[in-house]
Amino acid sequence: MRTLRKIAFLLEEFSKPSPAQQLVDRFLAGWLMDGEFRRSPFESASAYVMLSTNPPDLEQRTKDFKLTVVPRAEQAIESADAVIIASRKPGALANERFVRIALDSLPAGGACFTHGALANSLEQAREFATLARSRQIDLLAGTPLCITWRLPEVNLPLATPLSEALIVVQANPSPGQASPPSPPSSLRGAELHALEGLLPVIERRRGGESGVRSIRFLEDAALWKAGARGEWSWPLLAAALSRSHSPQGDALLDGRTQDLVGLGLVPNLARNPRGWLIEHRDGLRSAVLVLDGVVADFNFAVQPRGGGIISSQLYRAPTPAEHHFSRLAAVMEEFFRTGKSPWPLERNLLIAGLLERFGQPSSRTGRTVPTPNLGIAYPS
Amino acid sequence: MELAGLYVDQFPDGDLTRDRARRHRVKVFPTVEEALTLGRSSLAIDGVVIIAEHGLYPRTEKGQTLYPRHEFFQRTVKVFESSGRSVPLFNDKHLSTDWKECLAMVEASKRLGFPFFAGSSLPVTWRIPAVEVPLGAPLVESVCVCYGGLDSYDIHGLETAQCMSERRAGGETGVKSVQAVRGVKVWEMVAERESTQRLFSAALARSFTCRGNDRYSCTVPDLDWLKRNHRNPLAYFYEHLDGFRTSVFLLNGLVSDFSYAGLERGGRIHSCQMFLPMPPAYSTLADFFNPLVKHIEQMILDGAAPYPVERTLLTSGMTLFAIESLYRGGIQLPTPELKVAYAAPTQSCFWRA
Numbered sequence: 001m002r003t004l005r006k007i008a009f010l011l012e013e014f015s016k017p018s019p020a021q022q023l024v025d026r027f028l029a030g031w032l033m034d035g036e037f038r039r040s041p042f043e044s045a046s047a048y049v050m051l052s053t054n055p056p057d058l059e060q061r062t063k064d065f066k067l068t069v070v071p072r073a074e075q076a077i078e079s080a081d082a083v084i085i086a087s088r089k090p091g092a093l094a095n096e097r098f099v100r101i102a103l104d105s106l107p108a109g110g111a112c113f114t115h116g117a118l119a120n121s122l123e124q125a126r127e128f129a130t131l132a133r134s135r136q137i138d139l140l141a142g143t144p145l146c147i148t149w150r151l152p153e154v155n156l157p158l159a160t161p162l163s164e165a166l167i168v169v170q171a172n173p174s175p176g177q178a179s180p181p182s183p184p185s186s187l188r189g190a191e192l193h194a195l196e197g198l199l200p201v202i203e204r205r206r207g208g209e210s211g212v213r214s215i216r217f218l219e220d221a222a223l224w225k226a227g228a229r230g231e232w233s234w235p236l237l238a239a240a241l242s243r244s245h246s247p248q249g250d251a252l253l254d255g256r257t258q259d260l261v262g263l264g265l266v267p268n269l270a271r272n273p274r275g276w277l278i279e280h281r282d283g284l285r286s287a288v289l290v291l292d293g294v295v296a297d298f299n300f301a302v303q304p305r306g307g308g309i310i311s312s313q314l315y316r317a318p319t320p321a322e323h324h325f326s327r328l329a330a331v332m333e334e335f336f337r338t339g340k341s342p343w344p345l346e347r348n349l350l351i352a353g354l355l356e357r358f359g360q361p362s363s364r365t366g367r368t369v370p371t372p373n374l375g376i377a378y379p380s
Numbered sequence: 381m382e383l384a385g386l387y388v389d390q391f392p393d394g395d396l397t398r399d400r401a402r403r404h405r406v407k408v409f410p411t412v413e414e415a416l417t418l419g420r421s422s423l424a425i426d427g428v429v430i431i432a433e434h435g436l437y438p439r440t441e442k443g444q445t446l447y448p449r450h451e452f453f454q455r456t457v458k459v460f461e462s463s464g465r466s467v468p469l470f471n472d473k474h475l476s477t478d479w480k481e482c483l484a485m486v487e488a489s490k491r492l493g494f495p496f497f498a499g500s501s502l503p504v505t506w507r508i509p510a511v512e513v514p515l516g517a518p519l520v521e522s523v524c525v526c527y528g529g530l531d532s533y534d535i536h537g538l539e540t541a542q543c544m545s546e547r548r549a550g551g552e553t554g555v556k557s558v559q560a561v562r563g564v565k566v567w568e569m570v571a572e573r574e575s576t577q578r579l580f581s582a583a584l585a586r587s588f589t590c591r592g593n594d595r596y597s598c599t600v601p602d603l604d605w606l607k608r609n610h611r612n613p614l615a616y617f618y619e620h621l622d623g624f625r626t627s628v629f630l631l632n633g634l635v636s637d638f639s640y641a642g643l644e645r646g647g648r649i650h651s652c653q654m655f656l657p658m659p660p661a662y663s664t665l666a667d668f669f670n671p672l673v674k675h676i677e678q679m680i681l682d683g684a685a686p687y688p689v690e691r692t693l694l695t696s697g698m699t700l701f702a703i704e705s706l707y708r709g710g711i712q713l714p715t716p717e718l719k720v721a722y723a724a725p726t727q728s729c730f731w732r733a
Contacts, residue, residue, distance in 0.1 A: 022598070025596050025597075025598050026598050028596075029596045029598060029599050030598070030599060031598050032585045032586075032598070032600065035582045035585050035586055035641065035649065035651035035652075036581075036582065036585055037581070037585055037599065037600050060595065064595075064596075149508050149509070151506055151508075151655070152506065152510070152731070152732050152733055153509065153510045153732070245657035245662070245663035245664070245665060245667050246663050246664045246665075247664055247665065248664065251664040251665050252664055254396055254399075255659065255664075255665065255666070256400075257665060296664070315508070317588040318588055318589060318661070318662055320591075320597040321588060321589070321590070321597040321598055323588050323598070325598070326598060
């Protein structure tokens with residue numbers, strides 16, 4: 001058990017609302033947990049903000065709490081027990097400089113959590129993991145999507161044989177859309193959140209995560225043609241969409257319910273649709289669909305080999321409080337205190353590797369791209 | 381299940397009836413009776429749904445809107461009687477604004493022997509987290525923190541609390557008295573009731589929308605802050621016949637969701653949010669109606685209501701006597717009429733699917 005006295009924040013910027021603000025506020029003021037308000041366990045905090053020396057919102061926090069804003073990242077980390085790193089907005093590139101500074105400067109036995117992806121490449125993520133181990137620093141990355149409430153509260157029973165999985169997400173809200181719980185996400189952000197939502201579900205399958213054998217990018221008509229050929233599952237998309245509270249289409253017009261899949265409306269509604277077909281090394285097929293104009297929330301569906309479909313919505317609580325960050329703060333506190341990872345670091349490595357491949361032009365040809373370096377296996 | 385016919389009482393600007401009816405080929409009838417008989421001589425349908433919570437209707441001096449729920453119900457009952465046949469009936473929200481009418485509606489359903497299901501969607505919607513008060517739990521007090529107005533969302537708050545309270549050991553016994561209070565006196569009363577204060581905080585800690593502190597939205601306000609900053613709350617305080625207590629807080633501007641906390645003898649607290657994905661702010665569809673519609677369908681298919689109508693009889697009375705208390709200056713009002721005892725269903729029917 002680690003005694004938590006000082007926490008350090010390494011932030012690209014501090015603005016409302018943002019993951020940086022949500023996490024800083026919780027580790028200064030506290031958060032809701034199990035029907036109670038829990039005060040932050042840390043006695044003091046220090047922050048380094050890359051893009052501004054002292055933003056007004058943060059300055060107010062220096063008056064309200066025992067928070068010091070310092071001009072250098074290394075200075076923020078001095079004598080800290082734990083470090084939180086947050087990029088500008090959901091899905092922004094990982095700030096690898098911050099991670100390196102944290103791993104170089106944190107006292108041995110400390111803990112570091114980075115919001116979002118661990119790194120921007122698999123190689124860098126692996127190097128960080130190795131460095132953290134050698135310096136006896138507990139390292140982890142993630143977003144609230146992996147621990148948020150599910151509606152309904154379902155989980156894949158551990159060691160269930162699984163044949164297919166799908167997650168449908170939104171990258172950018174539609175004009176006039178019911179207000180999204182979070183600001184628009186970057187292209188990379190949609191895929192990050194989709195992986196953060198889907199991997200915790202499917203890694204519970206029999207044998208655990210086996211790694212990824214290949215990926216294939218599809219967009220526009222090619223995405224629908226692949227669906228028609230059964231290369232991703234329309235029934236799973238229908239099941240996932242059935243969990244959405246924000247279907248678009250005529251629901252926006254007059255509140256009418258629609259079977260978006262059954263009526264064949266999805267291709268017409270989708271704006272710039274794109275998807276990633278992921279073949280895992282154990283044969284599982286996963287699909288990540290980014291369907292702006294179809295839904296404004298995050299929903300998954302998985303098909304066990306024994307039949308049936310398990311589906312749910314990954315719930316994001318409304319602004320300004322975005323209480324899914326309260327759940328993340330609780331998980332982070334436990335991680336900081338005990339050093340026990342709530343999920344395997346290998347998940348972060350796999351996500352870093354997948355996002356790296358997603359971002360490469362050579363991955364976006366519409367052809368299947370082998371990913372021999374993504375054979376990252378881990379148990380749930 | 382086929383929607384056989386509609387009777388719609390008013391057609392305001394923005395009416396959707398005609399478009400929906402045309403698209404789904406559903407006939408709109410000019411009277412309640414014709415909708416039930418489909419224009420023939422006797423009852424021609426298998427179930428009835430009465431929804432009356434919008435539209436322009438007279439208001440009482442106490443602030444109630446005289447929606448025609450009782451009138452529609454009575455006209456339906458007359459068709460049942462003249463047809464020599466009754467079918468399951470669902471009544472949305474509280475039964476009536478008049479206690480005698482509420483009693484008459486339940487009495488008619490017993491007399492004619494038709495399944496009668498009524499109330500709010502709150503008891504059957506998702507819960508975050510998906511908690512269930514065990515049947516027979518030693519529950520001693522319930523609190524709901526919610527929003528809305530007099531004779532409108534107050535029934536939702538009451539049903540939120542009652543679907544949990546009724547599961548206590550001994551079941552529901554009825555309500556002995558009510559006191560409705562508006563303004564800072566609410567906070568004074570909370571301060572005097574330690575367990576209520578504890579439950580109030582626990583319920584507030586399940587809200588996702590609490591705007592107590594603009595600067596630090598992740599926090600929840602304490603009583604001192606509320607006294608200073610939230611000066612026009614509305615609260616209903618009830619004493620049940622077995623000593624149980626229910627409090628409902630309508631806190632417009634502070635929250636826009638429904639949260640519950642219940643205290644067991646011994647100190648254990650059950651708490652959750654009854655989750656309403658309410659458009660347009662949080663969703664595009666009011667999907668909390670999905671479980672309600674499912675239960676209505678199941679009642680019509682099975683011929684059995686999912687839970688006793690006495691729950692809604694009691695919450696209807698709790699609503700209208702609270703309004704009476706407020707009208708009479710916030711007095712503590714004895715409610716000998718509300719000796720409504722009933723047993724909770726084994727399954728509380730909230731949405732887990």
